[in-house]
Amino acid sequence: MNNLVNFIIESGISLSLLSLIYILFLRKETFFRLNRIFLLISVLFSMLLPFLKFRIYHPKSILLEEVTVTPYRNLVEAVTIYGQDLSGAVIQTISSSRIIIFIYLGGLLCFLARLVLRLIQISILIYGNPVRQIGGVKFVHVNKKFSPFSFLGYIFLNPEKRREPGYEKIVAHEMEHIKQGHSIDVLILEIMTIIQWFNPFMWILKRVIRENHEFLADRAVLNSGISTAQYKQLLLSQAVGFQFEMANNFNTSMVKNRIKMISQIRSSKFANLKFVLGILTAAALVVAFACEQKESIATEISSEKENPQLQLTLQDDKIMLNGADADIKKVEEMLSRGKLVLTKDSLGRSYISIEKEDIPKVLDEEEQIFFIVEDMPEFPGGDLALRKFIASTIKYPDTAIENGIQGKVYVTFVVTKEGEIANAKIARGVNPVLDKEAIRVVNMQPRWRPGYQRGQAVNVSYTVPINFVLQ
Structure with a gap:
């Protein structure tokens, strides 16, 4: 879901900015072919932008020479932790709503149904009326009063208008x-409208x-030899009947703009x-x-909030817990590990966290480790549950x-015969601040x-x- 939301937001922002540039700087210019290219590239670029990935910064880690990290089967897949930013907050909010x-x-679904309905209407006109082919173009003769369109x-035209x-x-x-x-442009636009209908x-x-x-069509006709005055009169004289918005109508509501552009x-x-602005x-x-x-694990974490959220209320100088039994048991397990600590984030929100008081377990040197x-x-x-635990427990240090400190920290630890965590240490570190947080979370693992x-x-x-990453 995060990837879909990311696509909608990024493509929408791109479409909005490029459209704004066209309206403000290019719409009144007479470079019609260049304008068309600019508009089509804007649409295609906006569709491809969310899929583009370029890494321009490679965080450097401090490698401890005396330690070698070997690619054993028990090397857990990396967990990426992101510093919270506005983009991530917006995507997560939308994904969770x-x-x-x-x-x-x-x-x-409504706009998809509308597109299918219009295609059906055009198909009915084609198969329900006489069709004549002249020079590679098929003419559909429709006995209704309407504006010709292609x-x-x-x-599609009314043969009675020949006179x-x-x-x-x-x-x-x-x-x-x-x-x-x-028409190809129109179909691409219809597909994008289905995706960006709210924009x-x-x-x-x-x-x-x-x-x-x-x-573009007006200029081509004018270049064939008709006078500007005659063509303007032709635009004004066409009667408006029913029209298909998805097709190219000769007589449309934009006649005023067409006449103005002709002059x-x-x-x-x-x-x-001005096209440089678009580039x-x-x-x-x-x-x-x-x-x-891009965040990769946030979806997995946020998509499993089906149980009622845990609520804390103050009652008679005590904190009352309301929520699922599994959540309350988890809190009980956390409280058994250490003391409560009140902390605040950069937005001023208060959190109660557990600070482990017990000393991390260390095995005797003679203990055999496999x-x-x-x-x-x-x-x-x-x-997967391990990665979720680390991602939800760890906090990117302020x-x-x-x-601007980021990088990948490798932590080694031993799962003892009893299933406890022991000998947690940094195998390859980046910075003492990140190393300390990584060790803290590893030592907090359940049995x-x-x-x-x-x-x-x-x-x-x-x-x-x-992997600690700043966006």
Whole structure:
């Protein structure tokens, strides 16, 4: 779900910014072909942006030369911990809100149904009326009063309009839509509208692209020899009947803008420099989104909040717990490990955490430690549960965030014969602040199921990489 939300947000922001640049700086220019290219690239770029990944910074770790981390089977998959930022907070909030997700999916299904319905309507017109092919273009003769329109390789028109002045120019206009492949643009826009239906800039972008299609077709017809005055009169004289929004209509509500653009003085070549704004914006979006690190485990953690959340209330100088029995037992287990500590985060929110008072367990030197055994130890719930435990328990130190400290810390520990954690130490560190937090969390692990060799419980060594990343 996080990946979907990330795609919707990043593509939506990209569409909004690029649309804004077009509306403010390029819409009134007469570079219609360049404008079309800019708009189409804006749509395609916005669709691809969330999938782009570039790493421009590689955190450097301090390797302790006397320790070698070997790729044994008991090297746990790395757990990535992110410093909380606005982007991550927004994505996690949306992902965890079922109401927002249901509203979005409801809108998506409605607009998908609308697209399917319009395609069915056009198919009915094609198969329910006479079709004649002339020079690679298929003409569908519909005996209804409506504005001629084109879609893919079809032109839909009323044959009775042949006797009206300017009929040939109307057909020429629609043929230009077909020659230039405008229907492909329209279909791409319809698909993006389904995904970005809530984004007002998507609707604006959809309108300006269709508007640009009309400008391109108008210019082609004018270049064929008709006078500007005659063509303006033709635009004004067309009666409006029913229209398909998904198709290219000759007579649309944007007639006023088309007439204005026909009279527009052609833009100077220096106006091409305005397209540089789009390139700079795209580059900025790549740096902002494609070069950031993406969260990978947050979805797994946040998606399993089906049980009622644990609630704490103050009553008669006591703290009362309300919630699932499993959560209350977990709190009881945590309290048995140490003392309560009140802490605050950067937003001023208060938290009660457990500070272990007991000294980490250390095995005697003569104790035998295995790396691989017949029956490996198991964290309660498996490796995924271990990664979730670390991700939910660890806290990115504020000092490290303020100083921009990040990197991967390797922690080795031993699962004893009794399933306890012992001999936790840093195998490869980055910074004392991050190392200390990694050790703290590893020592807080609950009891494992011990490993067995030849039917006897034995001590087994494990290594877990914890990757601290600042976005």
